[in-house]
Amino acid sequence: MARLTGWRRIAGAIWGAPSDPQIYGSLDIDATALLAATQVLHDRGHKVTPTHFVGRALAHALVEVPDLNAQIRGGRIISRPTVDIFFITAVKGGQDLSGVKVVDTPSKSIVAVAAELAARSGALKRGEDKDFSLTKRTMDALPHPILKIVVRAAAALSNRGVDLRALALRAHPFGSAMVTSIGMFGLPQGFAPLAWMYDVPILVLVGELGERAVVVDHEIVVRPILPITATLDHRYVDGWHISKAMQAFRGYLEDPAAFEPEIRADG
Numbered sequence: 001m002a003r004l005t006g007w008r009r010i011a012g013a014i015w016g017a018p019s020d021p022q023i024y025g026s027l028d029i030d031a032t033a034l035l036a037a038t039q040v041l042h043d044r045g046h047k048v049t050p051t052h053f054v055g056r057a058l059a060h061a062l063v064e065v066p067d068l069n070a071q072i073r074g075g076r077i078i079s080r081p082t083v084d085i086f087f088i089t090a091v092k093g094g095q096d097l098s099g100v101k102v103v104d105t106p107s108k109s110i111v112a113v114a115a116e117l118a119a120r121s122g123a124l125k126r127g128e129d130k131d132f133s134l135t136k137r138t139m140d141a142l143p144h145p146i147l148k149i150v151v152r153a154a155a156a157l158s159n160r161g162v163d164l165r166a167l168a169l170r171a172h173p174f175g176s177a178m179v180t181s182i183g184m185f186g187l188p189q190g191f192a193p194l195a196w197m198y199d200v201p202i203l204v205l206v207g208e209l210g211e212r213a214v215v216v217d218h219e220i221v222v223r224p225i226l227p228i229t230a231t232l233d234h235r236y237v238d239g240w241h242i243s244k245a246m247q248a249f250r251g252y253l254e255d256p257a258a259f260e261p262e263i264r265a266d267g
Contacts, residue, residue: 021233021234021235022193022194022231022232022233022234023231023232023233023234023237023242024191024229024230024231024232025229025230025232025242025246026189026227026228026229026230027227027228027229027230027246027249027250028212028225028226028227028228029225029226029227029228029250029253029254030214030223030224030225030254031050031209031223031224031225031226031253032223032224033254033255033256033257034050034053034224034226034253034254034256035209035224037053037256037257037260037263038050038053040263041110041111041262041263046111046114046115046262047114047118048110048111048114049114049181050181050183050206050209050226051087051179051181051183051206052110052113052114052117053110053252053253053256054179054181054204054206054226054228054253055085055087055102055105055113055179056105056106056110056113056252056256056259056260057248057249057252057253057256058085058177058179058202058204058249059083059085059105059106059176059177060106060248060249060251060252060259061245061246061248061249061252062083062106062176062177062245063083063106063248064244064245064247064248065241065244065245065248066079067236067237067241068176068177068201068202068236068237068241068245069083069176069177070201070236071159071199072235072236077236080172080176082103082104082176083104083105083106083176084101084102084103084104084105084172084175084176085101085102085105085175085176085177085178085179086099086100086101086102086173086174086175086177086178086179086200087099087100087101087102087117087121087178087179087180088178088179088180088181089117089121089124089125090184098124098129099174099178100116100117100120100121100124101170101173101174101175102116102117102175103175109260109261109262110256110260110262110263111260111262130168131168131169131170134167134168135167135168135169138167139151151197152197154167154169155196155197155199158170158171158172158173159172159173159174159197159199172199174198174199174200175200176200177200177201177202177203177204178198178200178202178203178204179203179204179205179206180192180203180204180205180206181205181206182205182206182207182208183206183207183208183209183226186208187207187208188207188208188210188227189207189208189227189229190205190207190229191205191229191231192205192229192231193231194231194232194233200233201232201233201235201236201237202230202231202232202233202236202237202245203230203231204228204229204230205228205229205230205231206226206227206228207226207227207228207229208227209224209225209226209227210224210225211223211224211225212225226253
């Protein structure tokens with residue numbers, strides 16, 4: 001048995017054994033069909049964005065791979081009754097974050113999801129959401145040591161289905177999975193942390209859509225590409241789950257008209 005020396009010895013003194021189950025992955029989506037679908041809906045007066053489509057695609061993937069739509073409790077996996085997607089929303093001009101949980105996302109069209117998010121995120125940005133305002137005031141007022149205790153206790157209770165009305169925090173606040181976007185800030189790509197308190201197995205981040213040179217049928221062409229990254233909890237997934245979910249996710253985004261009747265319908 002050899003004795004560690006040099007950097008490896010120093011590294012052993014700096015860090016402990018790995019204990020973080022997060023997996024990171026990236027996917028580039030050819031957004032040709034996505035942009036065409038967006039234009040069709042824009043022409044009909046519906047304000048939809050790539051992030052709305054990504055949320056619907058994520059919901060579709062969870063339907064196709066139901067093992068991902070679950071919670072782990074004491075060595076058991078408990079299925080969630082609905083697929084709910086939490087869309088992280090920037091407030092205060094991008095200086096703070098909140099979000100909107102869209103309940104039973106697979107049952108709602110892309111137009112319905114976009115309209116719900118517009119109404120609820122608009123209220124957040126204007127400071128008109130009473131629940132968010134109460135929660136923020138309470139958390140801002142707590143001293144840091146007490147805040148840490150309250151956050152942990154609130155997360156533990158709400159993720160087990162308890163409504164915390166005093167904090168205006170609803171049960172299962174982050175839903176089944178989460179979506180956020182940095183493309184709106186002009187950032188091409190990034191990875192988001194999957195915090196323990198979210199209690200979800202996957203967080204998807206949408207980068208800035210832009211043109212890239214890609215190979216199609218052995219030729220170099222320019223296509224609009226939407227960069228997607230995901231952070232996953234390895235306790236929930238292995239390679240098989242990721243592969244099946246990615247196929248469903250990519251299938252939706254590369255042909256959204258196949259899943260959204262409102263895109264195919266005549267004006």
